[in-house]
Amino acid sequence: MASFYDRLYTLCGYEPEELEKQRPRIEATLKKLGLGPGDTEAAEDFVRRNHEVDLLGVRKILGIWLKGLTDLVLAKDEGKKVFYFGFPSIGGIGMAVAESSEDVYSGCPDVVLCHTLGQIFNKLNPILEAGEQNGLPAGHSLCTLQAVRVGALAKGIIPIPDMVSLSSYFCDMGSKTDELLCERYGYPSVAVDGSMDSKWGEFPDFDPMRIKYLGAQINRLFDEVEKHMGVKVDAEKFKQGLFRNADYMKAMGQLSQVMNVDPLPISMATVGGLARFLGTADTRWARVEGRKAVEILIQEIQKRVEKGYGVVPKGAPRVLVGFPSFSDPGLIHMMEDAGLAVVAMTLMAPLRVKSWESNQPTLGEQRAEIEMRVGFYHSNYAIAKRWSEVCQDTKVDGFVWDYLFNCRPIASTSHLLKKVVEDETGIPVLSLEVDIYDSRYYSPSSLRTRVETFADILRSRKAAKN
Amino acid sequence: MNEMEKISSHLKGRLVDLWRAKDQGRKIVGYSAGGYMPEELVLACGAIPVGLIRSGDHAMVEMAGAYICRWIDTFARAQIGMALSGEDPYYKMVDLLVMPNTDNNIRALTDVLCIHTKMDIFPFGVPHQKGKYALEYYLHGLTKLKKRLEELTGVEITEPKLREAAELCNKERALLKEISLKRMSDPGVIRSKDFVMLNHASCLADKQFMVKTLESLSKELKKRSPASIQGPKILLTGSTLAQGDSKVLDLLDEVGANVVIEEFAEGMKPYWQNVTLNGNLMEALADCYFMKRVCPGWFRPGRERLDFLVKLAKDFKVDGVIWYHLMYRDSYKLESHYFPSILKKETGLSMLLLESDYDPSEVGQMRTRIETFIETLRR
Numbered sequence: 001m002a003s004f005y006d007r008l009y010t011l012c013g014y015e016p017e018e019l020e021k022q023r024p025r026i027e028a029t030l031k032k033l034g035l036g037p038g039d040t041e042a043a044e045d046f047v048r049r050n051h052e053v054d055l056l057g058v059r060k061i062l063g064i065w066l067k068g069l070t071d072l073v074l075a076k077d078e079g080k081k082v083f084y085f086g087f088p089s090i091g092g093i094g095m096a097v098a099e100s101s102e103d104v105y106s107g108c109p110d111v112v113l114c115h116t117l118g119q120i121f122n123k124l125n126p127i128l129e130a131g132e133q134n135g136l137p138a139g140h141s142l143c144t145l146q147a148v149r150v151g152a153l154a155k156g157i158i159p160i161p162d163m164v165s166l167s168s169y170f171c172d173m174g175s176k177t178d179e180l181l182c183e184r185y186g187y188p189s190v191a192v193d194g195s196m197d198s199k200w201g202e203f204p205d206f207d208p209m210r211i212k213y214l215g216a217q218i219n220r221l222f223d224e225v226e227k228h229m230g231v232k233v234d235a236e237k238f239k240q241g242l243f244r245n246a247d248y249m250k251a252m253g254q255l256s257q258v259m260n261v262d263p264l265p266i267s268m269a270t271v272g273g274l275a276r277f278l279g280t281a282d283t284r285w286a287r288v289e290g291r292k293a294v295e296i297l298i299q300e301i302q303k304r305v306e307k308g309y310g311v312v313p314k315g316a317p318r319v320l321v322g323f324p325s326f327s328d329p330g331l332i333h334m335m336e337d338a339g340l341a342v343v344a345m346t347l348m349a350p351l352r353v354k355s356w357e358s359n360q361p362t363l364g365e366q367r368a369e370i371e372m373r374v375g376f377y378h379s380n381y382a383i384a385k386r387w388s389e390v391c392q393d394t395k396v397d398g399f400v401w402d403y404l405f406n407c408r409p410i411a412s413t414s415h416l417l418k419k420v421v422e423d424e425t426g427i428p429v430l431s432l433e434v435d436i437y438d439s440r441y442y443s444p445s446s447l448r449t450r451v452e453t454f455a456d457i458l459r460s461r462k463a464a465k466n
Numbered sequence: 467m468n469e470m471e472k473i474s475s476h477l478k479g480r481l482v483d484l485w486r487a488k489d490q491g492r493k494i495v496g497y498s499a500g501g502y503m504p505e506e507l508v509l510a511c512g513a514i515p516v517g518l519i520r521s522g523d524h525a526m527v528e529m530a531g532a533y534i535c536r537w538i539d540t541f542a543r544a545q546i547g548m549a550l551s552g553e554d555p556y557y558k559m560v561d562l563l564v565m566p567n568t569d570n571n572i573r574a575l576t577d578v579l580c581i582h583t584k585m586d587i588f589p590f591g592v593p594h595q596k597g598k599y600a601l602e603y604y605l606h607g608l609t610k611l612k613k614r615l616e617e618l619t620g621v622e623i624t625e626p627k628l629r630e631a632a633e634l635c636n637k638e639r640a641l642l643k644e645i646s647l648k649r650m651s652d653p654g655v656i657r658s659k660d661f662v663m664l665n666h667a668s669c670l671a672d673k674q675f676m677v678k679t680l681e682s683l684s685k686e687l688k689k690r691s692p693a694s695i696q697g698p699k700i701l702l703t704g705s706t707l708a709q710g711d712s713k714v715l716d717l718l719d720e721v722g723a724n725v726v727i728e729e730f731a732e733g734m735k736p737y738w739q740n741v742t743l744n745g746n747l748m749e750a751l752a753d754c755y756f757m758k759r760v761c762p763g764w765f766r767p768g769r770e771r772l773d774f775l776v777k778l779a780k781d782f783k784v785d786g787v788i789w790y791h792l793m794y795r796d797s798y799k800l801e802s803h804y805f806p807s808i809l810k811k812e813t814g815l816s817m818l819l820l821e822s823d824y825d826p827s828e829v830g831q832m833r834t835r836i837e838t839f840i841e842t843l844r845r
Contacts, residue, residue, distance in 0.1 A: 135803040141537040141794050168594050168766055172569045175594070175766040176800040182767075183804045191766045195591030195603065197567040200580035209606045210591075216599040380577050405537050408796060412574030414535035416581055433535065 004037035005030060008044045011053060012120065013063030013293075022070070028077070029070045033157055035121060043121045050119070050329040052270050052311075057297025061275050062120060064289050068107065068282035069116040075105035076159035081229050086167040086174040087111050087145060087280065088376070090192065090218065090367060091249070093165065096241025098283035101231045109158050110148040111281035111326060114437055118327025119274065127151040128438050135180050141406045144438035145326070146177035153181060160185045163228040165221055169194025169214055170377050170409055190224040192217045194368075196379055196409075203382035206372045214377075215365030222364075238363050244287050248279035251294040252348055258301045260343055260394065262318075263310020265301050268342035269332035273324035276348050316341040317397040317458035320390060323347065323404070325436045334444035335400065338455040342400075349390040351375075380413050384420035391425045398427055398458045400451070402434040405442075428461070430454040469683035470660055473667045473676075480670055481555055487514060488559060493619050496560035498545070498575070499669070499708070500568045501736045501759065502592045502604075504751045507612055509631035509673060511621040516556050517669025518545065518563075519733050521708030524824040526553060533578050539571035540792035540823050541706040541732060546578050549585075557585070562618050564611060565589045568731075569764040571795065588614050594765050596757055605752040612748070625747060632741045632751070634673055641680035642668060642737035645687060649726045650782055654693030658702065658725035659715045665734045666709040697722035698785035698843040701778055704820075705763065705791040705798040706732035714790050714820060717833050721840045727782045729775060731762030764797040772805055776812045786843045787817040788836075792824075816842070 005026060009019055019026075030036070035043075052058050075082045083106045085094040098106040118124040131147025132138050134154040152158045164182075166175040168191035175191050182189050194214040198206055222233040233241075252275065259266050275294060278286045308314075318341045325331040335342055353373055360366045375382030391399050401417050404410045418429040432450060435442045488494055493513040497503035508515040526547030530538075533546055548554035557563075563585050565576040576589050590607030593600035612623050621627075642665060648655045664683075668676050700723050702714065707730040718725055728734060739758040742750045760774045779787060787809060791798035799821075806817045818839040822828055 135800065140796075140799055142796060142799065166766060172594075172764055173796040173800070176764070176768070176797045179767055179769075180800050180804055183808075189767075191595055193594050193600065193766075195567055195593055196573060197589050197591030197607070199589055200577060200587070207606075207610075209603060213593065213599055213603045380573070403535075405535065408538065408570035408574070408794070411535050411537045412570060412577065415533055416577060419581065 003027070005040045008040045008047070009063070009066065011044055011047060011059065011062075012066050013056070013059035013061075014066075025070050025074060029073045032073050033117070035123070039121060039123065046122045047120055050269070050333070051274065052267060055266075055270075055297060055300045057293055057300050058270055058274065060289065060293035060296060061278060064278060064282065064285045064293060065112070065115045065120065065274075067285045068112050071105055071282075071284055072107055072109055072112050072158055079103070080105040081231070082159050082161040083163050083165070083225065083229060084109055084161045085165045086171070086178070088170055089165070089167045089280075090371060091280070092238070092242035092245040092367065093218065093221065094241075095244045095279075095283045095287065096222075096233050096238040097225055097231060098287065099240045099244070100233045100237040104229065104231055106283045108281040109152060110145045111277055113148050113152055113158070114145070114326035115274070115277065115281070119329060124148065124327050124438070125440065127155065127157075128440070130154045136177065141411075143173045143177070143406050144435055146174055148437060150177060150181065153185065161187050163187060163225065164189045166191040168192055169217070170196070172408060188224070188228045190221050192221055194377065196377060198379040198381070200379070200381050203375055203378050203385055204373065206378060211360065211365050211368045211372055214368035214371065215360065215362055218364030218367050219362050235363055242367070245279055248286060248290050248294070251291050251298075252276060253350055255294055255298055255301070256344065256348055256350065258298050258305070261305055262341070263308070263314040263316070264312050264341040264343055265304040265309055267311045267332060267336060268321065268324055268345055269329035272321070272345040272348055273326070273329050273332055276324070276345065277326065312336050312339065312341045317455060317462055318343045318395070319458070320344045320346065320349070320387070320394060320396045320399045322400065322402045323436045325434075325439065327437055328439040328444070330439065330444040331402070331434065331436070331447070334448055335451055338448065338452045339459070340400075340451070340455050344390060344394040344396060346387055346390060349394060351386055352389050352393070380416060381420075383413065384417050385424075387417065388421045388424035391421060391427055396427065397462060398454065399429045400432055400454065401429055402432045402436070404436055405433045406435060428454070428457055469679050469686060470663070472679055473664065473671065476671055476675055476679075477667055483672070484514065484516070484559060493561040494559050495562045495564060495615065495618075496556060497564040498566065498572055499706070499732045500566055500572065500592075500762070501731070502566035502568060502755055503564045504608065504635075504755050505673070506628060506631040506635050506741065506751060507608070507615055507623060509634065510623045510627040511615045511619040513561075513615065513619050516560065517735070518554070518556055519666055519669050519709045520548065520554055520556070521545065521706070521733070522711030522824055524826060526551065527824050533582060534574060537794050538574050539705070539795045541708060542571040542575040544708075544824060545575050549579055550582055561586065562614070563587045566592045566607070568592045568762065569594075569797065592756070595767070596761065596765075601752055601757055604756040605749060608748060608752055628747045629743060632743060632747060634677060636740040636743070637677045638668055638673065638680065639735075639737040639740055641677065641684055642735070644684055645680070646727065646737065648687060652692040653699055653724055653726045654695040655687055655690065657719075658728060659712065659719065662707060662715065662728060662734065665737070668735050695724045697724050698840055699783065700725045701727050701729070701775065701782060701784040701787045703729040703775055703787065703789055705795040706730060707790070708733040711822075711824065713822075713829055713832065714788070714836075717829070717836045718788070718840075720833075721837050723836075723840045726784060727778050729778060731764075736760075762797075763795075763801050768797065768801060772801065772808055775805070776809060779809065779813050779815055784815065786815055786839065788820060788839070789817055790820045790822070792822055
């Protein structure tokens with residue numbers, strides 16, 4: 001029997017038989033979230049205005065996020081053990097836990113909620129407000145991604161987990177927020193710790209002790225998962241988790257290559273904002289359907305390229321962005337409206353990582369070695385070097401470094417990254433203060449003037465070159 | 467001249483003394499104020515340790531805006547301002563700046579100084595939790611630091627030299643602890659402002675002088691008959707209590723409250739534990755500075771510190787707790803949300819939360835809040 005949410009879920013890629021089968025779960029989810037007919041109607045309108053739903057791949061990706069939302073919200077009701085990890089986190093860990101037991105929900109709830117309640121229902125603000133009322137007050141530059149988790153738990157819309165893993169090697173605040181939540185709800189937590197203490201200029205070298213310490217922390221995490229959740233993550237499952245994660249990222253890499261043409265055939269709000277973090281936050285549906293959806297999208301983009309279709313005019317200045325918004329596609333659309341072709345995103349672009357033969361003795365250390373060589377968790381210097389390389393490799397005209405003001409490790413690069421990248425590449429960098437999880441204070445319209453001015457500069461430089 | 471005046475006088479001439487020592491070939495080793503840089507290593511190679519603990523000037527915080535966004539801890543931004551403006555002469559004279567990497571705020575400070583100055587900077591890691599591997603990592607950092615200091619000074623840090631330095635630093639810590647603990651039975655024996663001044667001085671003064679003066683002061687305090695105090699007894703805790711950031715202590719003095727114990731992660735030197743002198747001294751340093759030290763708020767979990775605060779509140783029989791942290795030190799902000807309920811449950815005490823960006827305009831509202839809190843405690 002048809003229901004008020006059918007149009008939205010169909011728009012988001014649900015097949016009729018799938019919708020029928022999932023109906024009880026969808027209804028239970030919407031009920032728990034307090035979403036009714038008016039909300040799904042508004043969501044349908046929001047999705048149509050903000051996402052390229054003429055593409056089946058996009059609709060499928062939206063659907064995967066919705067399925068992930070259902071899994072998250074109903075996990076405890078459906079008898080699952082619940083394991084949360086943070087963002088950012090070392091890729092593959094959550095996936096390995098999911099691979100190890102069918103009875104476990106393993107995910108990053110805050111990222112799932114941003115992409116669904118934010119990008120589909122446009123209903124994230126009440127969650128953010130609940131986060132502010134429960135320990136993360138506004139005006140203190142506290143991470144709003146954490147506020148989403150705090151708010152969602154306070155409102156009872158996501159289950160209290162059986163265990164959490166904290167990203168203590170990069171971020172101070174995620175770990176401390178979970179400590180606050182552990183005090184409140186009493187669940188066990190394991191901090192995967194590290195220290196980004198490499199000397200400025202040391203990258204790509206690193207002290208081997210960094211691998212030893214971080215590797216030991218990753219190994220310990222799996223021991224703790226077994227202790228608290230009764231789930232054994234063995235070497236094979238860990239490898240599978242890493243493979244799944246890498247496989248999804250490989251597909252994203254292919255997507256990046258296909259879209260790197262003039263005119264830009266697809267919005268970065270879709271590619272970076274919607275698709276990129278699917279494999280990072282959801283471990284079940286991204287695993288089962290994620291790659292296929294991305295492959296569909298690649299084929300559709302190829303068709304757009306053949307037709308010469310562009311989301312911005314041909315010849316628009318090409319830019320790299322730091323991050324897409326997790327919850328508001330309007331940020332990237334505003335850049336496109338300003339005439340910028342956002343052709344690449346830092347966390348998705350291919351990197352100049354040389355292959356190596358790892359002789360690390362444990363899987364944890366092997367994973368830690370990957371992180372050191374990739375560089376995101378190496379140092380700010382490594383991050384600046386990597387982004388400079390990406391700018392050079394993607395041949396962009398400019399770089400919008402949209403740093404998160406309320407993320408200390410990222411905010412610390414506010415000025416230095418601009419300096420290093422401009423020195424290394426000679427292209428202009430716009431250091432733009434944003435909040436990619438909460439657009440109440442840093443709305444796209446409030447940032448428009450700066451982006452438009454930057455676009456003017458890039459157009460002038462391009463014209464002068466020609 | 468009493469001992470406090472002697473210390474003040476010594477500090478006034480300290481810069482000149484240090485420049486003279488530098489002229490004579492001594493190396494000056496600066497370190498950030500988080501308490502994770504063992505002065506013993508610096509002393510053992512004949513160099514002079516200098517804690518970069520000065521702060522509190524909002525102009526320096528504003529100056530940092532040219533190099534980093536405002537959403538970084540106030541103390542870290544103030545250090546950027548002081549180092550890059552040349553306002554802090556200590557930054558100008560250090561031959562090596564040791565930066566234990568405690569959290570992202572200090573990492574940000576280190577990076578900015580690396581990019582914008584020609585200072586020789588040595589960062590090393592401080593893990594955020596205690597355990598076998600974390601201790602090993604911290605010890606590894608100390609071992610690298612030892613090597614770097616030997617290169618800098620051309621002096622080998624031998625076991626006897628390190629032992630001698632550890633004995634001296636142990637004496638200093640023991641004396642600071644002894645003086646601090648006197649307040650448990652005799653809360654008026656020394657004002658908090660004076661004790662904080664002693665602690666700050668221990669980061670800057672000549673070590674032999676400091677130990678000798680603390681010994682004399684301890685004897686002097688023993689001779690005094692217990693002083694009666696009127697106002698409520700306060701435990702003052704938080705992220706950073708820098709030299710020069712005296713507004714909270716001043717305001718508490720003005721309203722007649724008595725801070726009887728302080729607990730801070732930065733600015734004040736940890737003095738509760740000493741280095742064990744038998745066995746491997748490098749391991750003993752790591753054990754003292756990392757494992758035995760009550761962890762700061764940025765450790766996860768940080769419950770050890772919160773339990774320690776409860777113990778201090780009970781041991782010193784305080785009437786209330788004031789939690790003073792600097793803006794954007796997120797670890798402290800988050801702990802400040804749930805510690806009051808722990809404190810209330812364990813001791814029945816109330817806590818006042820104060821935050822600062824070193825802005826002079828904060829003083830008015832801070833005064834009102836302190837006055838109200840102290841008035842409440844008096845009832």
